[in-house]
Amino acid sequence: MSRKKLLTASIFSLALIYGCGGGGGGSISSESSLTTSSLDLYATDAPANIARFEVKLHKIELCRDGACTNTEVVFNDNTGITLDLAELEGVYHYLGTVQVPNERFVGMRLEVSNQGTVVYEGQQKNLVLKNTQNINCDQQTGRCSIDIKTNVDPAQGQNLVVDFELNNFQLECNDECRVVHVEVSARHEDEERIRTRGKIEAYVVIDPQSFDGTISVSPELTANIESNTLCKLPDGNYFGQDCIQAIQNMQGPVCAEVKIHPVNSRVIKLELEEGEDCGERYEEEHRRRFEEGEEEEHNKGMMERYEIKVPLSDIQVDTTNNTVTVNGTTIQVSDRTYCEFDLQNEQDRYLVGTDCLSELQNLQGQNLYVEVEYVQGENGNYIALEIDVDNED
Structure with a gap:
C-alpha cells in the first residue's frame, strides 16, 4: 500500500457569505426565533495535482457548543450534491442562502458521503472515508462528519472561508484510496474578494x-x-x-x-x-x-471522457497538424476545443480552437501545468474537449 502526502495549499474550502441571495442547492433551514442575518453558502479551492475528487455534501451545521450537540442547520440535502473539489481552484461554488441567528457559534460540522471518486496520478479509484482522529463515519447511514473548531460570528465579518489544508492531508492508495487524515481551518474573508476572485x-x-x-x-x-x-x-x-x-x-x-x-x-x-x-x-x-417509468434522454449517447494533468513541459504541441501529445497519446484540437488559462497575477483568458495551440507554444518554458479532457472519436482518434492551464503542481 502506498501512502500519499499531498503538499499543496488546500483541498476543499467552504465559504460562508453573510449577505443577500437565494436559491442554490439543497434545503436550507433555520428554526431560531432570534434576530437573523442572511448567510450565502459557497465551496471553493482544490488540489491541482488531482484531476478529480468527487464527494457528496449532505449537511452543514453551525455548532453552539464544543461537542456540537446544539446546532443550527444551514444546509441540508438528503440526496447530497456532488462536488468535484479538483475543479474548485479559484472558483466559489454557490450552495444556497439561509437566515441565521445573530449569535456566536464555536464550530461547524460538515456531513459528507463516505465514498466518492478520485483521479490521482492519472488513475481513477474509489475514494473511501473511514473513522480517523478527525473524521467520524457511520457505516449504516453511509455518511461521515468532519468537525471544525472555529468562531462564527456575523457581527465580526460577513464572510467565512473554511479550508481543508493539504499540507496535512493524506491518502492511502492501493485498489482504492482511503482518506487517512485531513486538517481544517477557517478564516473571515472580505465579500469583495468573493465577488471579484474570478468565477x-x-x-x-x-x-x-x-x-x-x-x-x-x-x-x-x-x-x-x-x-x-x-x-x-x-x-x-x-x-x-x-x-x-x-x-x-x-x-x-x-x-x-x-x-x-x-x-x-x-x-x-x-x-x-x-x-x-x-x-x-x-x-x-x-x-x-415525469411519470413513473418514463426516462429522460439528455445523457444518452454520452461519450466516455478521459482526463490527464501534466506539467506543460511534458506536452508536445504541433500547430501543423493541430494536435497535442501527452504521455505518448496524440489528441486532436478541433474548432470546438475550449481552453482556459488561469495564471497567477493575470486575468483569466478563454480561447477556442487552434488559438489554444498558439498560446500553449507561447507559454513554453514556464512552470505551468496542463489538464486535458478528451474523448475517443468514431475513427479511434482522440479529440480534445477542454484544455486548462494553471500554475498549480
Whole structure:
C-alpha cells in the first residue's frame, strides 16, 4: 500500500457569505426565533495535482457548543450534491442562502458521503472515508462528519472561508484510496474578494421547454449564455446560440453545472451532469415532470471522457497538424476545443480552437501545468474537449 502526502495549499474550502441571495442547492433551514442575518453558502479551492475528487455534501451545521450537540442547520440535502473539489481552484461554488441567528457559534460540522471518486496520478479509484482522529463515519447511514473548531460570528465579518489544508492531508492508495487524515481551518474573508476572485459556480436545474439562455443562480445573480459561452453537452461542445437550441431540444429536466463571471454576468461554461449531482432539487423537478417509468434522454449517447494533468513541459504541441501529445497519446484540437488559462497575477483568458495551440507554444518554458479532457472519436482518434492551464503542481 502506498501512502500519499499531498503538499499543496488546500483541498476543499467552504465559504460562508453573510449577505443577500437565494436559491442554490439543497434545503436550507433555520428554526431560531432570534434576530437573523442572511448567510450565502459557497465551496471553493482544490488540489491541482488531482484531476478529480468527487464527494457528496449532505449537511452543514453551525455548532453552539464544543461537542456540537446544539446546532443550527444551514444546509441540508438528503440526496447530497456532488462536488468535484479538483475543479474548485479559484472558483466559489454557490450552495444556497439561509437566515441565521445573530449569535456566536464555536464550530461547524460538515456531513459528507463516505465514498466518492478520485483521479490521482492519472488513475481513477474509489475514494473511501473511514473513522480517523478527525473524521467520524457511520457505516449504516453511509455518511461521515468532519468537525471544525472555529468562531462564527456575523457581527465580526460577513464572510467565512473554511479550508481543508493539504499540507496535512493524506491518502492511502492501493485498489482504492482511503482518506487517512485531513486538517481544517477557517478564516473571515472580505465579500469583495468573493465577488471579484474570478468565477462563481453552481448547480442549476433547467427546464428545456422554457429555457431562453438565461441562468438564475439566486435572486441577485443571473447570467446569460453568450456567443463565447462553452456548453459541454453529451455529444460534444457547443457555443452560444447553438448551445441554447441544443438544450431546448432535450427532454427535461436537466441538471447542469454553470461557471459564471460575476462582474459581467456572463456564463463562462455550462456542463450537463447526472441528475443526482443536483441533489433533491433535480429529484423534485423530475417527479413533477415525469411519470413513473418514463426516462429522460439528455445523457444518452454520452461519450466516455478521459482526463490527464501534466506539467506543460511534458506536452508536445504541433500547430501543423493541430494536435497535442501527452504521455505518448496524440489528441486532436478541433474548432470546438475550449481552453482556459488561469495564471497567477493575470486575468483569466478563454480561447477556442487552434488559438489554444498558439498560446500553449507561447507559454513554453514556464512552470505551468496542463489538464486535458478528451474523448475517443468514431475513427479511434482522440479529440480534445477542454484544455486548462494553471500554475498549480
